[in-house]
Amino acid sequence: MNEETVNIHASTPEPFVSAQMITKSFQIGPTRIDVLKGVSLSAKRGEWLALTGASGSGKTTLLDIIGTISRPNTGRLLIDGTDLSALSQRKTVAFRRKKIGFVFQAYHILPELNILENVMLPGLLDGKSARLCRERARELLDQVGLSHRILHRPNELSGGEQQRAAIARALLNAPELLLADEPTGNLDSVTGKGILDIFRTIHESGRTTILMVTHDRTVAALADRSIELRDGLIFH
Numbered sequence: 001m002n003e004e005t006v007n008i009h010a011s012t013p014e015p016f017v018s019a020q021m022i023t024k025s026f027q028i029g030p031t032r033i034d035v036l037k038g039v040s041l042s043a044k045r046g047e048w049l050a051l052t053g054a055s056g057s058g059k060t061t062l063l064d065i066i067g068t069i070s071r072p073n074t075g076r077l078l079i080d081g082t083d084l085s086a087l088s089q090r091k092t093v094a095f096r097r098k099k100i101g102f103v104f105q106a107y108h109i110l111p112e113l114n115i116l117e118n119v120m121l122p123g124l125l126d127g128k129s130a131r132l133c134r135e136r137a138r139e140l141l142d143q144v145g146l147s148h149r150i151l152h153r154p155n156e157l158s159g160g161e162q163q164r165a166a167i168a169r170a171l172l173n174a175p176e177l178l179l180a181d182e183p184t185g186n187l188d189s190v191t192g193k194g195i196l197d198i199f200r201t202i203h204e205s206g207r208t209t210i211l212m213v214t215h216d217r218t219v220a221a222l223a224d225r226s227i228e229l230r231d232g233l234i235f236h
């Protein structure tokens, strides 16, 4: 590769995430709900995007698609140059485990595991050693202020504590893409600030692209860019 080619690449980097004309509809009985009507967005590596929009506008639906948990009806999704539309289910799961951390709106902490085991899980599924996963999980639980709860079951934790455990779990594999669905939604302002500090540190590392759903304008203001979902479309 000659110098000129290198410069061309440096000035026009490929987006890390590129969603192109994504549509998604749900059929409930005789009624079809068109939630996403041709959503396109892209994010550079290391960019922090805030996603806003009214309740029911499709934010979680879009995050699930970008997180490769559900598939769009039509449209294309590329992450780090990989076309997810063309990938088998098995390869998609492996890709997700390697690249993506997900903080779900409803946490999805597994009730039969304690908090430490829950946080270790993405690493174990990715084939990392139990020792490494345990060390990293302890570190992350300490960062989110849950060191004193690691052997508790999720049902013994408050909503905010479960949310913080979900954040620690999402970070275990040091994901290149971090998707967070209202990660401070259930937290008091002090705890919420602590969590935002963690996101800020991750952002400063420059290697993680963050897409965060939030209803809070002050949280959205921390991001590099805000986008809004309205009437099934994205507004910049």
Ligand SMILES: Nc1ncnc2c1ncn2[C@@H]1O[C@H](COP(=O)(O)OP(=O)(O)OP(=O)(O)O)[C@@H](O)[C@H]1O
Binding pocket: 026, 027, 028, 033, 035, 053, 054, 055, 056, 057, 058, 059, 060, 061, 062, 105
């Ligand atoms: N699995 C599903 N089956 C049928 N309808 C669904 C399904 N998932 C979402 N919807 C519908 O799609 C619309 C968008 O839902 P979604 O959860 O994406 O909204 P949201 O923007 O995340 O809202 P909130 O801010 O309340 O979390 C809603 O009208 C919802 O009822």
Ligand SMILES: [Mg+2]
Binding pocket: 059, 060, 061, 105, 181
């Ligand atoms: Mg939602």
